[in-house]
Amino acid sequence: MQTQHHPLKSATVGTSRSLTSLHYSNGKPGPKVYIQAGLHADENPGMLVLHYLRPLLQAAEDAGQIRGEIVVVPFANPIGLNQTLAMQFHGRFEFGNGQNFNRNYRDLAAMVTPLLEGKLGADADSNVAKIRAAMRSVMAQEKAVNELDSMRLVVQSLACDADIMLDLHCDSEAILHLYIHSDQQEEGAELARYLGSAVTMHAPASNGQPFDESASGPWAALREAFPDAAIPMACFASTVEYRGQKDVSTELATDDAERIFTYLRAQGAVDTGSLPVRPELPREVKDLxxxxxxxxxxxxxxxxxxxxxxxxxxxxxxxxxxxxxxxxxxxxxxxxxxxxxxxxxxxxxxxxxxxxxxxxxxxxxxxxxxxxx
Ligand SMILES: [Zn+2]
Missing domain, CATH: 2.40.50.100 (RNA polymerase II/Efflux pump adaptor protein, barrel-sandwich hybrid domain)
Incomplete structure (x- = not known):
């Protein structure tokens, strides 16, 4: 496992924060998976899930079982984690400008479209490679204007070329539920099977540019921009709402971590020598x-x-x-x-x-x- 540190742009003299990403790989071909928790810093169930997922991934890497790369960001929002006001923990909105930490990610489709004019054809794999190269290129040239922007830039850069992106959140008081893009209902149902989610809701892009849509949405937009080219929905993205804010427990998190690990086996990101049993879909995907x-x-x-x-x-x-x-x-x-x-x-x-x-x-x-x- 490789650890990468990503310094954020300093907000004020004398202060600095950084993000950390953990990269599991055995150098073998396979999908890129990106999983983060705590983008809303006051939503902590997913952070505990990743605590229990990490040793499973480390054991898989030690056994040479990782296919492709699995990137884990244990906490995606060091700015929000520090937000205490009048003895209340916040973490959902940036204090300086009031923006929701899970909105306003960059519109990658708009950024790469000019670079792709005349370059896409009938070969879907070739198109995906060209589009991802363009995405990495434009993101590498972006300059963050402030600390919040640099946080967004780091996580979006890490996730922009992923095949699977899971953004672990939670609701206020809730049962487990998932948000997915309308063009990925089959993939969403697969995730729902393995995670045991009874509520999986699809929507087209909302224009609010939340993080999940910043990963899946560009592929839908590029399909519209280049109707004659073969462009798959190459990144499956989901916001996973791990119940309510108080649902942080050993019992839930260990089970949730094992379920993600099993899902990764089913998706070919981890090869333990056998495929897991495919669970029943608890309830069909619904329109948001x-x-x-x-x-x-x-x-x-x-x-x-x-x-x-x-x-x-x-x-x-x-x-x-x-x-x-x-x-x-x-x-x-x-x-x-x-x-x-x-x-x-x-x-x-x-x-x-x-x-x-x-x-x-x-x-x-x-x-x-x-x-x-
Ligand atoms: Zn959230």
């Missing part, structure tokens, strides 16, 4: 636009009536908001039949706060589907 989100129409004390992981029916009461002065109660019901997979851990709602998320079959939303949270 079919997720019903209840927002608080008024402020109030939050009283939930259902738990994440429960199947609910349209019209079922999910949450009530209680005005502590008038004692009025607003009860809010699910707009769809589906799986209640996430809810806000905050128990006092300000108006318009997102409260509950139910994944159904009926498209109920349109437009920008990402949360600002």
């Amino acid at each position: 636009a079919a997720t019903d989100v209840i927002r608080a129409p008024v402020s109030g004390i939050v009283e939930y009536h259902r738990e994440p992981g429960e199947m609910v029916r349209e019209g079922d009461a999910l949450v009530s908001l209680i005005d502590p002065l008038t004692n009025d109660r607003h009860t809010l019901v699910s707009g769809v039949d589906g799986l209640f997979y996430a809810r806000n851990r905050i128990r006092f709602a300000h108006s318009d706060m997102e409260l509950t998320f139910v994944s159904g079959d009926k498209v109920v939303r349109s437009g920008y589907l990402l949360s600002a949270r």
Whole structure:
């Protein structure tokens, strides 16, 4: 395993931070896999999963079983890890400009399109090699303008030529769920099988440029830009939401790490001499636009009536908001039949706060589907 240190651009004189990436390889051909955790620094379940994944990868490397390269970034956001304000740990938004750490990655398709004019043809493998070379080239020329930008530049540069990219996050209070690109539903279902995810939701590019879309989205965009060329979706990317923020435990993380390792075996990134048994798909992939989100129409004390992981029916009461002065109660019901997979851990709602998320079959939303949270 090779360790690489990536110094970030200093924010102010006398301060410095760096990112560290761990590179597992036996020098054999195979896919490049990139896995990071803690891009939202206050989302720590995935960081513990990587703690337990690392010895599995090291043992595989020691046994000569790694095919291609597996890159692990144990914590992707040293800026956010240092964000304590009034005894509260933050880590989701950069304090200086308020930007979400998981938005505004570079639009690689736009950057490489001018370099690829007239160079792509009917050979998909050749096209992928040319596109990746162009991506590495343009990223190497980028200059970070500040510390946050340099953090984004480092992780996107490490991931831009990966075949598989897993970005480990978590929700507020939730069961395991996955986000994938709409053009990768089969690949997403494979990941869901091995990770045991009952909620896998697809969406086309959102234009918010979150990290997962910065890895998979360029391939979809380049297909549109070069309709006559053979361009596969060469990078499968997923945001893996490892339940809720408090779901950091030995039991969960060891199981999750073993599941990622088994997935890597199934994908040919680790060759232990046999393929793993392919698990059942817990639940089919759903459209993210079919997720019903209840927002608080008024402020109030939050009283939930259902738990994440429960199947609910349209019209079922999910949450009530209680005005502590008038004692009025607003009860809010699910707009769809589906799986209640996430809810806000905050128990006092300000108006318009997102409260509950139910994944159904009926498209109920349109437009920008990402949360600002
Ligand atoms: Zn997150």
